[in-house]
Amino acid sequence: MKSLRDGLKYFAYAIKSGLTTNVFNSNQLIHLYVKRGLIREAHKLFDEMPNRNVFTWNAIINGYVKARDLMQAQLLFTASPCKDSVTYNSMLSGYIDTQGYESDAVELFRQLQSQNHDARIDEFSLTLMLNLASKLGALIYGNQLHCYMVKTANNLSHFAVSSLIHMYSKCGCLLEAWKVFDGCPNGIYDLVSKNAMMGACIKGGELEMASELFWSRPELHDHVSWNTMISGYAQNGYEEEAIKLFKLMADEGYKWNEHSFASVLTACSSLKSRELGKQIHARALREGIITNPFISNGLVNVYSKCGDMKYAELVNATLGGENIFAAVSMIVGYSAVGNMLKAQQLFDSLAEKNLIVLTAIISGFLKSRQCENVFRLFRDLIQTNAVVPDTLILAGLLGACALGALIDPGKQIHAYLLRMGYMMDEKIISTKVDMYAKCGNINYAQRIFQKISQKDTVLYNIMIGGYAHHGFIYEAFQLFHEMKGKGVQPDAITFIALLSVCRHRGLVEMGETYFLSMTEEYEIQPETDHFACMIDLYGRANQLDKAIAFMGKLPVEEDAVILGTFLNACKSNKNVELAGAVEEKLLQIEGRNGARYVQFASIYALEEKWDEMGRIMKQMREKEVKKTTGCSWIHIGERVHTFTSSDRSHSEIDAIYFVISCLIQELDAIRLTEERILEESQC
Template identity: 30%
Template sequence: MLRTGLFFDPYSASRLFTLCTVSPFSTSLECARKLFDQIPQPNIYTWNTLIRAYASSSDPIQCFFIFNQMLCQCSDPPNKYTFPFLIKAGSEILGLLEGQVIHGMAVKMSLDSDVFILNSLVHFYSTCGDLDQAYKVFLMIPKKDVVSWNSMITAFVQAGCLEEALELFQRMQGEGMRPNDVTTVSVISVCAKKLNLKLGRWIHSFIEKNKIEMSLILSNAMLDMYTKCGSLEQAKILYDKMPEKDVVSLTTMLVGYAQSGEFATARKFFNAMTSQDITAWNSLISAYEQSGHPKEALALFNELQLSKNAKPDQVTLVSTLSACAQLGAMDLGGWIHVYVKKQGLKWNCHLTTSLIDMYAKCGDLEKALEVFRSSKQKDVYVWSAMIAGLAMHGRGRDAIDIFVRMQESGVKPNAVTFTNVLSACSHAGLVEEGRLYFNQMQPVYGVTPQVKHYACMVDVLGRAGLLEEANGFIEKMPIIPGASVWGALLAACKTHGNVGLAENAFNRLIDLEPRNHGAYVMLSNIYAKFGLWNGVTRLRKRMRDFGIKKEPGCSSIEVDGSVHEFLVGDNSHPLCKKVYLKLDEILLNLKSVGYIADKSHLLQDVEEEDMKDQALYLHSEKLAIAYGLISIRSPVPIRIVKNLRVCGDCHSVAKLISKLYDREILLRDRYRFHHFKEGNCSCMDYW
């Protein structure tokens, strides 16, 4: 074209330039820009093409610089094709001010009635978070097309205004506009978010009745709705009928089955993927972790490490850290901390929160504080995680100090924060502080107390022995007491030995949760403490009649990166003989210093004294401590995680072992941490 002189013809040059910007064979946008700079007098079409190219690039802000050049150098004014690309660039950079300027220019040039420009503005304002302005623009469109309706419905859905989106969908049909596949994708997502299976089925039949094209995107949205609403059977029928499937289809089915606990089927979908991207790995790891299968989540993470198809990202690490926290697997959690630094992954508040939570729940509170202090960005969840960490370690005063600092930093506490603050007050016996912060929640901080906050307050009063006040507090609650509230009162009755109040709390709790095995265990403990064996027998018969089984005690301990689990009387461990020999040695040493088993923690009337001792002797935390003593060299602490509340006898034994063997033992039960050292516990026997 240069040789023949065609390049200097504006029309021919613009055709070549267009080919360079939109063709899949184009070398790069930089090359196109060099070509543009050589065109002697680019016309308005060529300028628009360049703006369009940058609007879809990784550097959309360049559109506005090019537009300024165009205003100075182009003989033709901007037209109706210029503004939609500029508005798109504004959406990409969330440039509300820039978009408003472009909007104003379109109005001045009498282009404000053009449907393409107005549709672009609806999308722009909603993307920038100005939903009111988006709706005002929508109402101004004189002749709305299907894109107009779709843009506004999508804006409502993305803003969480689900009822408004459904109402607009009805209005759309009322005004004679036929919905298309894009419309129904948005409406189906409303059904998924509302978990409204009935409406989702109706939309599905609406699509079939109106012969709306079932595009891949629409089919995937339908799959997502069915799986989220728990209708896996209908999801599978739809999946089997889909003529085309992609990684989104497979991942959606994978997540649906995994979240329903059907992990074998979920794994089949995972294995069916020709290329497992990180989203698929994340979906399965997260499903295991959130469904209470942390060991499987960690096993899958290790599998990912060996795979060359994908690399862990922040989402992977957040889920894996949560699984580490559940298991007490600090070695792997610490490795992830180092991995983030070495890989140069971008820190975000989710990752920081997960690290703090992991270190705190694995017993290394100082490391959790180190992560917290070094964090440059702290949102409400980072602060709340640190308060929770201090709370579970019994450092109530320090937790309140963090709470005060949080407010000084300008971060507003939320409902999660107050749950953690009240929990800190409960574990540290800070009754006055608990009353103060609970009473300030609504008037001072604008946070309405929920059932969990009332449960925390009952726990604060109950642990302190103020059982009548706790009971009166429940009676005055403005909302219906939940199971957690009565559970907190029942636990307090167990600690302080109030049988009458315990029976009332038990009955109220069982009315709400008939199969709550923990309630039966607690009342059995109270009866056993006072030797009321008829009551224990009656409760055990009732459990048998209703098929209710006590959750077995399980204690886990991490050694050299591997997590070992022990059940009550466990003999499945490869080193069980050494463990029991060590346990025999421990018992002899304990008896030599006057240890007598606390038999009030037995749940049944065992007549022979030796059998009573044996029953306590086989508790899972004792087995885990014995294994720790033979597997972990001093001065490394023995870290144990138990799924239930540690019993009083095991608590006493752990204190004595820490002194006799000069070992630090960190035991995390369902509610808090116990640091045993030199014969003492960090809880000061207030737990």
């Protein structure tokens, strides 16, 4: 009586023949119903049974556990007149894999320990509880279970070994896991324990160890062994190895399943290989397992990472209904190509939102410099979903504060982090320093920065950039010196910061030295932003000839950033002819950017070329492009004071301009002194 069909046939036959149905057969039938997910039928039979025994009760309780109806299982458990170890274990298993019932599991296990009933703790209960410890990362609890197992000789089976390895691995104790594995009775371990140990090595970052184990006993290989190894490589930056093993797996006669595909797709997305992704896509179609959500999500992720949103949308549409994993991938994809409208639409369409999807869209808005949207989204989601933000979300909010120069909200978030006792990792610390620097409070930034013992490149970059932003040239250069002294490697961003200092202070020679040192001393290839810095440096120093010569030697195609910077150089050097010469090229690349037309118009206006100016503005109108007006703002108390160019609408405008003129005088005085010091120090 293996299948439900056979069971029912036999049962019907028994009734027809006038035989009384016995408890054993009915129990078996309940079990078969449960296996097929037919819990209502199982319960009906259970109700109709004149006699029940402990097996009957266990079968129906297990049925409700498998149907994830814990309330009903609990009711039956309480009602059952006869409970043995299996009854307890079934209930335990239900509690353990249902979110929110963990403490019930612990309580039931405690009851099991008391001796007032027929049930006893056995190996089943212990492996179940080890699972709970793994799930919660409760090392102390797991350790106690381990001790109990040793004391009661319940630590010797393969089940015990694999569960213990898994528990120690999940709790981050690779060494303990290894001790269990190594201490297997008579040194004999089974396939599952070997796979568990491989998984533990991978989680502990010991890929070599895992690989050695994998190849050590090929007779103990199964799908899981291959998939464990493939995912291990894929998740630890060994994409090529993962792909190699994926191929080898099939060559060795092991059929790919959804796990194999999901892992190899992770490797494709890290490599941003659209081609490989398409090949895997084709394979999955051929294997007929494309409908598996792990595989479809993986494909959406690969296409999104490669910026191929058409294909990502295509695969996503086949998912039928929303999927948060695919949605996150796509939001990241849209953000990368700057399409925040699509990202927002997708986000809004989601019925279920979590912290991960929120972080994804926040990062997108930050990339597109839309800080208001960050706060709006955060407020909406926090209010309606009562979620607790994590450090990644808070870092996103700090980023938005930095973008909007919002020091007060920034301080509030900082205080919230401290008050709630969040772990301050490198990421959140750097974001905090950056926020204070960008909000104009370089002193706070400096104070936090100085207290950090282990400073990395990112943090140095932020602080050097902060000093650059505030015009603290000595501090910036000195910090660069300190960085080198401490053996922290500068990167491309470091040099953007250094070149920014130079260009804002007209330090042409120093800029040239830094620029050359990039390739000659640090083997860092300069990119668009570095080239733009140099052009700007020459432009601001009124050395347009040098800028032109520099442009002539560029190893890359002139893009909008470079041409736009050159245009500014033309403007400050009042060279309308040169500006006119790049007009066609720049508008061809960025004809949709209204700011470019305004840029040209202002140059023509400066030299009173009114015809040229009229022509460019007409062109702008015809193309129906817009430029948002540049604006400055400051928060004072509850009020935001905004200013646009030559805007005199503020009620205190005369006082404001008076203070500005005083500040300019002071700045000029400071600059003269600094320049003299600099000249003397260079002598």
